Amino acid sequence: MMTFIGTANPGFSPYAMEELRRRIPGTSVSGEAAGETFRFTSGEREPAELLKELRRDEPVFLRHLFPLEAEYPVTADPAATVEALTAYARALEERVPGRKVAVQIRKTQESPFPFSSAEARDIVAEVVRELGGESVVQDADQIVSVYASGKSILFGCSDPKDNLSDWPGGAVRFRREEGLLSRAAFKLLEAERAFKLPLDRFNHALDLGAAPGGWSSVLLDRGLKVTAVDPAEMDPSLYKNPRFRHLKQNASDVSFPPGTFDLLVCDMSWDPHRTCRLVSALSPAMTAGASGIITLKLMYRKPLQTLRELMEEYADHFDIRKVKQLFHNREEVTMWVRRKP
Ligand SMILES: C[S@@+](CC[C@H](N)C(=O)[O-])C[C@H]1O[C@@H](n2cnc3c(N)ncnc32)[C@H](O)[C@@H]1O
Numbered sequence: 379m380m381t382f383i384g385t386a387n388p389g390f391s392p393y394a395m396e397e398l399r400r401r402i403p404g405t406s407v408s409g410e411a412a413g414e415t416f417r418f419t420s421g422e423r424e425p426a427e428l429l430k431e432l433r434r435d436e437p438v439f440l441r442h443l444f445p446l447e448a449e450y451p452v453t454a455d456p457a458a459t460v461e462a463l464t465a466y467a468r469a470l471e472e473r474v475p476g477r478k479v480a481v482q483i484r485k486t487q488e489s490p491f492p493f494s495s496a497e498a499r500d501i502v503a504e505v506v507r508e509l510g511g512e513s514v515v516q517d518a519d520q521i522v523s524v525y526a527s528g529k530s531i532l533f534g535c536s537d538p539k540d541n542l543s544d545w546p547g548g549a550v551r552f553r554r555e556e557g558l559l560s561r562a563a564f565k566l567l568e569a570e571r572a573f574k575l576p577l578d579r580f581n582h583a584l585d586l587g588a589a590p591g592g593w594s595s596v597l598l599d600r601g602l603k604v605t606a607v608d609p610a611e612m613d614p615s616l617y618k619n620p621r622f623r624h625l626k627q628n629a630s631d632v633s634f635p636p637g638t639f640d641l642l643v644c645d646m647s648w649d650p651h652r653t654c655r656l657v658s659a660l661s662p663a664m665t666a667g668a669s670g671i672i673t674l675k676l677m678y679r680k681p682l683q684t685l686r687e688l689m690e691e692y693a694d695h696f697d698i699r700k701v702k703q704l705f706h707n708r709e710e711v712t713m714w715v716r717r718k719p
Pocket residue numbers: 559560562563586587588589590591592593594607608609610627628629630645646647648
């Protein structure tokens with residue numbers, strides 16, 4: 379049996395833990411840092427099989443995981459901490475020679491861990507180099523994960539594909555690109571990666587709940603034609619683009635000829651069941667097989683139940699490809715669907 383350290387968005391670890399409890403027979407699950415980080419065991423499942431299954435069918439709320447291979451008490455003492463970091467790193471002597479190794483350090487606010495992430499990373503990376511590994515930030519063969527909580531320093535080393543995300547704790551960071559009109563744009567950029575769905579493969583997007591225009595601007599940047607629907611004002615810079623048009627209307631009042639769009643995106647701040655009815659009513663305006671990227675607001679107290687209901691409702695018109703709480707999602711998750719033929 380193997381123990382893993384899992385991470386979810388702040389406040390969502392109870393749901394991530396519940397999802398895993400339902401999926402892994404015999405697992406034991408316990409909190410590590412309130413609301414965000416927790417332990418779970420592989421229970422009756424063979425660890426490698428479990429990892430394969432989690433990759434193939436990703437849980438919605440589990441953002442990141444790593445195998446727990448060593449645990450030391452955390453202290454504020456720099457010398458003891460250097461000892462713990464180097465002791466774990468040295469134990470990797472058979473796993474790092476000739477490999478590209480990234481070291482990812484995270485610590486909770488309440489942890490007495492005495493180093494910054496960069497300082498701790500340098501300590502571990504030096505040992506990796508001494509052992510004949512190459513210390514890298516991206517495109518690693520192995521990721522050494524170090525997580526300092528209030529009680530312990532937790533260590534593990536894994537193939538990045540077994541972490542669900544190669545970002546520390548699954549916290550995907552984008553450079554503040556020129557021309558991004560809202561923070562919401564990061565959600566669409568992250569969805570593009572998480573769903574492995576290059577946006578430039580589409581031609582004409584319908585953007586529901588589009589203001590102020592972060593998603594529209596990303597789609598225009600990718601070369602798409604964009605029809606934005608929102609009763610609110612859009613950023614004036616968008617109107618300069620001849621591929622952009624704005625219908626200043628409620629999304630329930632618009633209609634389009636059949637098969638107009640090969641992509642529908644929807645980030646409306648609205649009741650998710652009503653959003654589903656509205657998106658379904660507009661589905662004939664999508665080509666058969668067109669994709670939809672839709673934010674589902676989790677405004678009720680039982681997110682897992684809400685999601686189950688929504689999946690059933692969307693399944694009438696769409697094949698559900700993936701549902702994921704992205705790092706940039708707050709009280710919501712993002713779904714990728716394809717219109718049924
Ligand atoms: C979170 S914002 C969207 C942000 C946008 N994706 C961006 O990147 O800038 C939600 C928007 O949904 C719009 N909205 C809410 N209900 C709507 C409806 N029934 N029809 C159209 N837009 C709606 C709001 O006016 C608001 O501008």
